[in-house]
Amino acid sequence: MINTSYDDLHEECGVFGIFGVNDAANLTYYGLHALQHRGQEGCGIVAVHERNFKRIKGEGLVTEIFNEKNLATIQGSAAIGHVRYSTTGGGGIENVQPFIFRHNTGDFALAHNGNLVNSNELSRYLQNRGSLFQSTSDSELLAHLIKKEHDASARIYNIIDALNMLEGAFAFLIMTGSRLYACRDKYGLRPLSIGKLNGGYVVSSETCAFDVIGAQFLRDVNPGEVVVFEQSGMTSYDYSQFKHHQLCAMEFIYFARPDSDLEGCNVHTFRKESGKLLYEESPAEADIVIGVPDSSMSAAIGYAEASGIPYEMGLIKNKYVGRTFIQPSQELREKGVRMKLSAVRSIVHNKRVVMIDDSLVRGTTSRRIVTLLREAGATAIHVRIASPPITHPCFYGVDTSTYDELMSAHKSTEHVRQLIGADSLSFLSEQALFTAGNRTQLCLACFTGNYPTTLYQSIRDANRDGKF
Numbered sequence: 272m273i274n275t276s277y278d279d280l281h282e283e284c285g286v287f288g289i290f291g292v293n294d295a296a297n298l299t300y301y302g303l304h305a306l307q308h309r310g311q312e313g314c315g316i317v318a319v320h321e322r323n324f325k326r327i328k329g330e331g332l333v334t335e336i337f338n339e340k341n342l343a344t345i346q347g348s349a350a351i352g353h354v355r356y357s358t359t360g361g362g363g364i365e366n367v368q369p370f371i372f373r374h375n376t377g378d379f380a381l382a383h384n385g386n387l388v389n390s391n392e393l394s395r396y397l398q399n400r401g402s403l404f405q406s407t408s409d410s411e412l413l414a415h416l417i418k419k420e421h422d423a424s425a426r427i428y429n430i431i432d433a434l435n436m437l438e439g440a441f442a443f444l445i446m447t448g449s450r451l452y453a454c455r456d457k458y459g460l461r462p463l464s465i466g467k468l469n470g471g472y473v474v475s476s477e478t479c480a481f482d483v484i485g486a487q488f489l490r491d492v493n494p495g496e497v498v499v500f501e502q503s504g505m506t507s508y509d510y511s512q513f514k515h516h517q518l519c520a521m522e523f524i525y526f527a528r529p530d531s532d533l534e535g536c537n538v539h540t541f542r543k544e545s546g547k548l549l550y551e552e553s554p555a556e557a558d559i560v561i562g563v564p565d566s567s568m569s570a571a572i573g574y575a576e577a578s579g580i581p582y583e584m585g586l587i588k589n590k591y592v593g594r595t596f597i598q599p600s601q602e603l604r605e606k607g608v609r610m611k612l613s614a615v616r617s618i619v620h621n622k623r624v625v626m627i628d629d630s631l632v633r634g635t636t637s638r639r640i641v642t643l644l645r646e647a648g649a650t651a652i653h654v655r656i657a658s659p660p661i662t663h664p665c666f667y668g669v670d671t672s673t674y675d676e677l678m679s680a681h682k683s684t685e686h687v688r689q690l691i692g693a694d695s696l697s698f699l700s701e702q703a704l705f706t707a708g709n710r711t712q713l714c715l716a717c718f719t720g721n722y723p724t725t726l727y728q729s730i731r732d733a734n735r736d737g738k739f
């Protein structure tokens with residue numbers, strides 16, 4: 272795992288695509304490697320050469336699934352790739368993307384990040400029209416919607432019609448024999464950026480994947496936009512006039528890599544600023560500031576700089592605890608934290624510590640870390656969380672758990688403080704997130720319960736039944 276709130280939060284996926292550049296599959300491999308933090312359960316690449324689609328996919332990390340030998344078998348100047356963490360649709364190889372769809376009007380491949388909130392309704396609608404599904408993925412729904420009419424109109428109009436039927440969060444890449452389409456939801460919930468490379472184009476969930484292959488950032492795909500890449504260049508279509516910029520706040524707080532820029536804001540800079548604001552809102556008297564590695568380090572640096580309290584390396588992460596330590600049960604999760612983190616006794620002993628964490632989900636991690644620090648001799652532990660309390664589940668592709676599992680959903684901050692054993696506990700305000708990002712819109716639904724999209728009864732029921 273690269274992010275380390277230790278099984279509390281998971282991003283669903285990352286997508287990467289390339290058009291008009293030789294050796295597209297190899298470059299996609301490097302792109303996916305840079306996006307590995309967005310999903311570690313499965314990955315795949317599809318490349319197209321002379322309208323012939325070839326794919327490699329499997330359950331595991333990018334370095335486990337691909338090698339020089341198998342990548343050499345998928346040649347072409349266009350490719351799309353995907354890294355997956357499974358929430359909706361569950362695990363299993365049949366849900367590992369990209370998918371390839373065969374059709375008499377031309378084959379196409381599809382990869383997707385996010386989660387549709389009307390997938391049950393769309394699935395029923397399509398099944399009533401005779402569609403049969405191979406997987407439980409939202410991508411397959413889009414493929415069926417694109418092909419539902421069997422008409423001869425240009426594919427872009429079928430795609431636009433299909434996108435207008437989707438409700439939820441998504442970044443879709445669709446690759447045909449001669450084009451690549453990059454589509455982003457009209458709420459702007461999931462990120463998607465465009466880069467240039469050697470006269471061709473790259474598209475990625477995060478800009479950190481551009482740097483690794485030497486691509487230059489061009490711009491973001493706008494909410495409600497489809498960008499088409501073909502031999503003659505790049506064309507933009509607005510599939511919806513409804514456009515919001517409610518990018519998932521958790522991308523800034525936790526998911527995205529610090530070297531990525533999201534809608535013009537560097538992620539490390541956002542986190543550092545949020546740490547500074549956290550100090551202004553909730554100062555503490557302490558000897559050192561420490562951050563929970565890795566995603567809380569930037570906020571901890573910001574808190575230390577603003578407060579003048581020295582930043583120290585009070586917690587060390589064991590980098591070699593792999594995917595096999597992702598344990599599903601609460602009991603095993605609690606044991607797992609010890610294997611992933613250690614307190615540095617010589618640094619925290621006899622010190623009053625401000626411990627910065629990016630978020631508090633189930634509370635398990637915070638409780639264990641506070642215990643670790645006390646055992647290592649810390650005399651006071653002030654926990655500062657660089658986001659507001661998570662009180663509602665996410666329906667947009669982030670596994671924040673059900674209401675019942677969210678520690679702040681039914682408990683006051685004082686009650687949570689007692690449960691995690693801290694001397695004091697404070698959260699960042701919602702307003703500070705806007706200030707840190709220098710923006711006026713963000714999705715904050717898991718903090719506020721104000722969901723930007725319609726929520727359908729079926730998805731509410733799934734949360735109640737613990738399927739989210």
Ligand code: SF4
Nearest residue numbers: 519520665714716717
């Ligand atoms: S509900 Fe929370 S995790 Fe989900 S998209 Fe919105 S901000 Fe992100």
